Amino acid sequence: MSSIIWDFTKRVYGTAIALSALILVMQRLGIGEANLILFLETIKMRSMTLQFLCRLNHHWRGRSSYKTNLRLFRSTRIRKHLNMMIVIQAIMLAGVISKSCRETHCHFCLNELPADAVPCPSCSRSVYCSESCQIQSGEMMLTSERDKHHIFHNLPDDIVEHIKGITPADVYYSENECIQEHQHECRGANWPAVLPSDAVLAGRVIMKLINQGKAVMDLSNLQEILELSHSYSMMNPESKLEMHLLSIVLIWCLSKSSCPDLSVCEAAVTQTIILLAQIKVNSIAVVRMKSSGDFLKCIPSGNVSAKEQIQSLEQIRVGQALYKTGSLFNHSCKPNIHLYFLSRGLVVRTTEFVPLGSPLELSYGPEVGKWDCKNRIRFLEEEYFFHCRCRCCSQINISDLVINGYCCVNTNCTGVVLDSNVATCESSKLNNFLTAPKSLDHHIKVWEKVHTDVGEVASSLLSKHRDSLHIEPDICLKCGSRCDVKNSHAAVNKAWNHLRRVDELINSGQANVSVISDCLRSIAVLRTFLHMYNKDIADAEDKVAQVCYLAEELLDARKHCEASIKILKRLYEDEHVVIGNEMVKLASIQLASGDSSGAWNTTKKFSKIFSKYYGSHAETLFSYLPCLKQEAAKALNLSS
Numbered sequence: 001m002s003s004i005i006w007d008f009t010k011r012v013y014g015t016a017i018a019l020s021a022l023i024l025v026m027q028r029l030g031i032g033e034a035n036l037i038l039f040l041e042t043i044k045m046r047s048m049t050l051q052f053l054c055r056l057n058h059h060w061r062g063r064s065s066y067k068t069n070l071r072l073f074r075s076t077r078i079r080k081h082l083n084m085m086i087v088i089q090a091i092m093l094a095g096v097i098s099k100s101c102r103e104t105h106c107h108f109c110l111n112e113l114p115a116d117a118v119p120c121p122s123c124s125r126s127v128y129c130s131e132s133c134q135i136q137s138g139e140m141m142l143t144s145e146r147d148k149h150h151i152f153h154n155l156p157d158d159i160v161e162h163i164k165g166i167t168p169a170d171v172y173y174s175e176n177e178c179i180q181e182h183q184h185e186c187r188g189a190n191w192p193a194v195l196p197s198d199a200v201l202a203g204r205v206i207m208k209l210i211n212q213g214k215a216v217m218d219l220s221n222l223q224e225i226l227e228l229s230h231s232y233s234m235m236n237p238e239s240k241l242e243m244h245l246l247s248i249v250l251i252w253c254l255s256k257s258s259c260p261d262l263s264v265c266e267a268a269v270t271q272t273i274i275l276l277a278q279i280k281v282n283s284i285a286v287v288r289m290k291s292s293g294d295f296l297k298c299i300p301s302g303n304v305s306a307k308e309q310i311q312s313l314e315q316i317r318v319g320q321a322l323y324k325t326g327s328l329f330n331h332s333c334k335p336n337i338h339l340y341f342l343s344r345g346l347v348v349r350t351t352e353f354v355p356l357g358s359p360l361e362l363s364y365g366p367e368v369g370k371w372d373c374k375n376r377i378r379f380l381e382e383e384y385f386f387h388c389r390c391r392c393c394s395q396i397n398i399s400d401l402v403i404n405g406y407c408c409v410n411t412n413c414t415g416v417v418l419d420s421n422v423a424t425c426e427s428s429k430l431n432n433f434l435t436a437p438k439s440l441d442h443h444i445k446v447w448e449k450v451h452t453d454v455g456e457v458a459s460s461l462l463s464k465h466r467d468s469l470h471i472e473p474d475i476c477l478k479c480g481s482r483c484d485v486k487n488s489h490a491a492v493n494k495a496w497n498h499l500r501r502v503d504e505l506i507n508s509g510q511a512n513v514s515v516i517s518d519c520l521r522s523i524a525v526l527r528t529f530l531h532m533y534n535k536d537i538a539d540a541e542d543k544v545a546q547v548c549y550l551a552e553e554l555l556d557a558r559k560h561c562e563a564s565i566k567i568l569k570r571l572y573e574d575e576h577v578v579i580g581n582e583m584v585k586l587a588s589i590q591l592a593s594g595d596s597s598g599a600w601n602t603t604k605k606f607s608k609i610f611s612k613y614y615g616s617h618a619e620t621l622f623s624y625l626p627c628l629k630q631e632a633a634k635a636l637n638l639s640s
């Protein structure tokens, strides 16, 4: 058998991963070797599918070049609410739990499992937080539940009208809505646990559409119903082969376990491959915020509980889902909308003033302040197959200049020095920097801010004429001094090796004074070579704050936490949600050190940020928020 597989892999691209997954499934399903060989032969015959797909893809791309731009609608009543409002509340088309969360989160609503979790009565492999979730996952939805999940629930009339206008919502959320997304996975072998999440999700979409009577049995109308964009033609041969194999395996599993009328035919395989390609670029990671501290038990002020982690927030990916309306948004590295999840529901909220008629843009992951420009562009090209031309990837901004920047040899100079990779990437933006629109009021303000920011670290860019502008590596962009970036890079790496060991010490509970002085030495090295707004320094300061907190050096912990926040504010912006998360740490340090008025002020600041990003849902999503607020208020009253 192995020789056949080897021969096969040599002939077709050689995706060993896909093959081993296939064999694994076959073994789980109890398929013999003879059948396996037959199976592989079938796949070879399918290579003609590829040609067909290329044709189909052209047709498809003609219809929508990438994603449809969702623009803010013109309506006088809406105009008042443009500043921070809910744009869309949508329900899932289909979703699947992350493999890593199978034991910890409900397989239906994706919330954390309680102690008395309810397993699926027929297969017991799926676990639910309640009977209601279990029923909804396998049976018809109850009428009352359906109303609760209805897309237009709680939305103003004009927004409902608008959503109806831009989406075929009635097709998806009709009266006969049923979810039944797990039912077809119960019988037979445990293939949903073996296949990758993308394939399980595709299976759920297919079965849902079949059960609703929308998809025909050879799936030939699948794309007509879904109308999602995809980038199949741009994928590499290995990914294409993997999708071909997966789609055959998936259809085979579906037909064996619950839908005998479904067969591995040309149309079904082709449509499933396209569906997998659509899932790749359209599915959204469902995330939950997890608090690493013990938020149920608030830390009493002035009494630090020894060896406990600082209260902090961490995002965990609990699932993957398709939302028809959610996938309409284009990407920007500086998004003006924010997504979050309430159970299976998706909420989209604007986070800044959006001028009338401007596009609503979402981040697909990369964001300014998180990564530098070249890394963002590379990620989006690899994962989403487009070259980002958002305002930050096409115009000079302070965050991209300093995030990986080095400092000037001249100690009084605040200028930034770039390595050759960053310099090349930033150079290509220069033309756009000087020709950026300066006509509208809003743009003038943005322009002025960019000018002040960039002037602080790279004033040489502002003084010269456009034609003579270029960014040279190893040269300070403010005073023009030459710096040895290679040498700095080596020193920084050495300091980081020290700092990485700190993580192990924190985990083993060995944070003490000598570890702190080690950390401080490393930070001093980083500050000698890196620009003062370099993200590495923010990360290091954050780590040191953690060590100081554990060693009960609370004043130092606070100092380093504040230093980290100061840098992050420069990289993101003052009221970015990342700053809010950091402020939660700061407030818990302040509370622990008995600084009640400081804690109260910080609490007010991060509450404002969270309400900008999550509205009134903030207190539901972060259950410790009211508790922390209450604690800060109590401490303030006691001290005054």
Ligand SMILES: [Zn+2]
Pocket (backbone or CB within 6 Å): 106, 107, 108, 109, 110, 111, 128, 129, 130, 133
């Ligand atoms: Zn649940």
Ligand SMILES: [Zn+2]
Pocket (backbone or CB within 6 Å): 120, 121, 122, 123, 124, 125, 126, 182, 185, 186
């Ligand atoms: Zn089951």
Ligand SMILES: [Zn+2]
Pocket (backbone or CB within 6 Å): 332, 333, 334, 376, 388, 389, 390, 391, 392, 393
């Ligand atoms: Zn971008």
Ligand SMILES: [Zn+2]
Pocket (backbone or CB within 6 Å): 408, 409, 410, 413, 414, 415, 416, 476, 477, 478, 479, 480, 481
């Ligand atoms: Zn300088």
